[in-house]
Amino acid sequence: xxxAEDKKLVHQVWDKVSGCQEEVGAEALxxxxxxxxxxxxxxxxxxxxxxxxxxxxxxxxxxxxxxxxVKNLDNxxxxxxxxxxLHAYNLRVDPxxxxxxxxxxxxxxxxxxxxxxxxxxxxxxxxxxxxxxVAAVLAEKYR
Amino acid sequence: MVHWSAEEKQLIASIxxxxxxxxxxxxxxxxxxxxxxxxxxxxxxxxxxSSPTAIVGNPKVRAHGKKVxxxxxxxVKNLDNxxxxxxxxxxxHCEKLHVDPENFRLLGDILVIVLAxxxxxxxxxxxxxxxxxxxxxxxxxxxxxxx
Numbered sequence: 340x341x342x343a344e345d346k347k348l349v350h351q352v353w354d355k356v357s358g359c360q361e362e363v364g365a366e367a368l369x370x371x372x373x374x375x376x377x378x379x380x381x382x383x384x385x386x387x388x389x390x391x392x393x394x395x396x397x398x399x400x401x402x403x404x405x406x407x408x409v410k411n412l413d414n415x416x417x418x419x420x421x422x423x424x425l426h427a428y429n430l431r432v433d434p435x436x437x438x439x440x441x442x443x444x445x446x447x448x449x450x451x452x453x454x455x456x457x458x459x460x461x462x463x464x465x466x467x468x469x470x471x472x473v474a475a476v477l478a479e480k481y482r
Numbered sequence: 483m484v485h486w487s488a489e490e491k492q493l494i495a496s497i498x499x500x501x502x503x504x505x506x507x508x509x510x511x512x513x514x515x516x517x518x519x520x521x522x523x524x525x526x527x528x529x530x531x532s533s534p535t536a537i538v539g540n541p542k543v544r545a546h547g548k549k550v551x552x553x554x555x556x557x558v559k560n561l562d563n564x565x566x567x568x569x570x571x572x573x574x575h576c577e578k579l580h581v582d583p584e585n586f587r588l589l590g591d592i593l594v595i596v597l598a599x600x601x602x603x604x605x606x607x608x609x610x611x612x613x614x615x616x617x618x619x620x621x622x623x624x625x626x627x628x629x
Binding site for chain 1: 509512513516517534537538591594595596598599600601602603605607608610611614
């Protein structure tokens with residue numbers, strides 16, 4: 340699925356935001372909760388106000404997991420195995436294809452906001468494929 | 483009928499007022515063809531679509547992108563009757579163009595990303611909410627007359 344060129348581009352994008360990963364994570368989550376309110380149903384226990392510590396903390400976790408995926412593009416299944424179990428058996432987020440698509444969209448909007456024109460069509464394509472691949476792995480054990 | 487709050491209308495109008503329709507339209511369509519290459523199936527007579535560079539530079543893509551986003555402007559002008567605005571276009575996309583409505587959703591998401599890249603921090607979460615809602619409503623209206 341991900342070509343050698345895609346992998347290179349994903350690494351490039353990741354490097355570009357390496358200084359503000361925590362911010363990116365928190366912003367992506369915040370945008371997701373505001374733009375797609377149905378996603379809040381998975382976080383009834385969170386303080387979802389702008390700047391909340393829980394959003395920052397969780398955003399950091401999500402980005403760290405994505406960062407791990409970026410480091411293991413050749414073996415996503417194994418790298419995300421624990422998370423795959425978590426999403427399938429504990430979190431049971433509505434078909435990852437759909438729910439994670441919403442996070443993917445918001446994540447890409449944040450990248451576009453931060454990188455502007457530097458978020459080229461080629462990078463956009465590679466990141467979109469990467470996020471789809473991650474979602475597919477997380478959905479593997481659903482049934 | 484879709485309800486738009488005063489804030490949503492204002493956020494939509496303020497962004498639209500600053501959009502270069504030709505540039506954003508061209509970019510959105512080019513990205514659709516690059517990020518989701520299967521969408522090229524609808525544009526077999528557009529000439530060279532063999533690479534991202536070719537697609538971005540393709541004059542037919544630019545022209546059609548402008549056309550599509552100009553039409554989008556009709557929705558912005560007629561927020562209270564998007565259904566009516568796109569009635570004929572919906573029929574066209576179904577009967578003549580044979581476009582799977584899923585593609586409208588894809589283009590909508592891409593347009594949001596293009597706006598984000600152009601407006602940066604000015605494309606606030608509240609803006610994103612209003613615009614995702616708008617592209618969703620447009621996609622729905624375009625699919626409405628399918629049979």
